[in-house]
Amino acid sequence: xxxxxxxxxxxxxxxxxxxxxxxxxxxxxxxxxxxxxxxxxxxxxxxxxxxxxxxxxxxxxxxxxxxxxxxxxxxxxxxxxxxxxxxxxxxxxxxxxxxxxxxxxxxxxxxxxxxxxxxxxxxxxxxxxxxxxxxxxxxxxxxxxxxxxxxxxxxxxxxxxxxxxxxxxxxxxxxxxxxxxxxxxxxxxxxxxxxxxxxxxxxxxxxxxxxxxxxxxxxxxxxxxxxxxxxxxxxxxxxxxxxxxxxxxxxxxxxxxxxxxxxxxxxxxxxxxxxxxxxxxxxxxxxxxxxxxxxxxxxxxxxxxxxxxxxxxxxxxxxxxxxxxxxxxxxxxxxxxxxxxxxxxxxxxxxxxxxxxxxxxxxxxxxxxxxxxxxxxxxxxxxxxxxxxxxxxxxxxxxxxxxxxx
Numbered sequence: 001x002x003x004x005x006x007x008x009x010x011x012x013x014x015x016x017x018x019x020x021x022x023x024x025x026x027x028x029x030x031x032x033x034x035x036x037x038x039x040x041x042x043x044x045x046x047x048x049x050x051x052x053x054x055x056x057x058x059x060x061x062x063x064x065x066x067x068x069x070x071x072x073x074x075x076x077x078x079x080x081x082x083x084x085x086x087x088x089x090x091x092x093x094x095x096x097x098x099x100x101x102x103x104x105x106x107x108x109x110x111x112x113x114x115x116x117x118x119x120x121x122x123x124x125x126x127x128x129x130x131x132x133x134x135x136x137x138x139x140x141x142x143x144x145x146x147x148x149x150x151x152x153x154x155x156x157x158x159x160x161x162x163x164x165x166x167x168x169x170x171x172x173x174x175x176x177x178x179x180x181x182x183x184x185x186x187x188x189x190x191x192x193x194x195x196x197x198x199x200x201x202x203x204x205x206x207x208x209x210x211x212x213x214x215x216x217x218x219x220x221x222x223x224x225x226x227x228x229x230x231x232x233x234x235x236x237x238x239x240x241x242x243x244x245x246x247x248x249x250x251x252x253x254x255x256x257x258x259x260x261x262x263x264x265x266x267x268x269x270x271x272x273x274x275x276x277x278x279x280x281x282x283x284x285x286x287x288x289x290x291x292x293x294x295x296x297x298x299x300x301x302x303x304x305x306x307x308x309x310x311x312x313x314x315x316x317x318x319x320x321x322x323x324x325x326x327x328x329x330x331x332x333x334x335x336x337x338x339x340x341x342x343x344x345x346x347x348x349x350x351x352x353x354x355x356x357x358x359x360x361x362x363x364x365x366x367x368x369x370x371x372x373x374x375x376x377x378x379x380x381x382x383x384x385x386x387x388x389x390x391x392x393x394x395x396x397x398x399x400x401x402x403x404x405x406x
Contacts, residue, residue, distance in 0.1 A: 047075045087159050087166040090121045108174045112139035123159040130154040134174055150175050185213055256301055257331040263302045264333050265363035272356035285309055305330055
């Protein structure tokens with residue numbers, strides 16, 4: 001992609017972002033100008049419950065004195081009857097919410113969920129457990145691993161809004177989990193390791209348990225610090241992505257230029273035929289563009305470049321610049337041809353036709369040379385799979401022979 005195209009693409013995105021920003025700015029300005037919190041000059045609208053308060057710049061004018069005041073308008077505070085109704089509804093929702101993954105309050109095996117706020121309600125919620133060794137005030141089951149007895153715990157919920165308070169107590173029954181033999185061994189071993197750590201807190205050496213449930217325990221250090229590896233991997237991946245993007249773009253550009261190069265002999269031959277028939281270089285370009293448009297996808301790249309040249313003709317760009325730009329965007333062979341064409345444009349069609357005769361011959365000879373070169377490259381590329389097959393054959397023969405010998 002040329003620098004001009006890259007710049008145009010950047011400018012296009014900048015214009016899009018700027019336009020979107022202007023539209024949003026206009027929308028915000030319009031909505032702000034249409035919204036007012038003052039009704040009939042002397043009344044202020046207070047937000048309903050749950051919508052929160054807002055700050056207001058209040059301007060006053062008594063005729064003699066003008067002043068501005070910055071005030072905060074709190075949301076409307078409901079009366080106690082409204083709060084009682086909402087508290088009852090919130091309590092019903094909490095009965096379901098706090099269970100989380102547990103089937104009921106009589107069969108709790110997993111952590112509970114104790115929210116501090118509830119959507120749609122103004123209350124802050126406080127939780128208190130009667131036995132924090134079983135259930136914490138945050139709803140976590142503290143005796144989750146290794147316990148065998150059921151526990152009954154009372155959870156007190158307090159809904160708070162300003163001076164309003166409403167309490168409720170829920171009875172929760174925590175029942176033992178069903179563990180497999182492996183899980184029980186893992187839990188018991190974990191407890192033994194923790195006990196060893198606590199008992200040897202003043203010792204330099206920590207003696208870990210050698211056996212658990214009549215099984216010998218083998219210890220190994222399994223965790224490693226992978227931070228250096230991750231840092232290196234990050235740099236490598238970043239560089240690889242950058243290289244891959246650049247490589248992909250270069251491959252696409254190379255294929256594009258290669259495709260144009262394959263079409264070059266036909267392009268020069270058409271230029272010669274049209275100019276021999278009496279057309280000017282400009283009309284020849286138009287005619288070739290139109291003929292390629294009807295020829296299908298194979299000529300799409302060259303049609304695109306010729307279309308750009310035709311547009312420049314219509315916009316009044318000089319013919320020399322048009323041909324120089326065409327050669328610059330289509331690759332080396334087109335660049336050389338377009339340069340020779342611009343040099344000889346002022347010398348008449350006879351001179352150009354002689355030039356085109358020589359160029360057609362060179363172009364077709366160059367095509368033959370490229371085809372021969374590609375054939376040689378293909379034969380070289382076949383060497384690798386042939387060598388690979390040779391190695392595999394040798395392995396198949398040598399390994400059984402070696403095994404029989406040993």
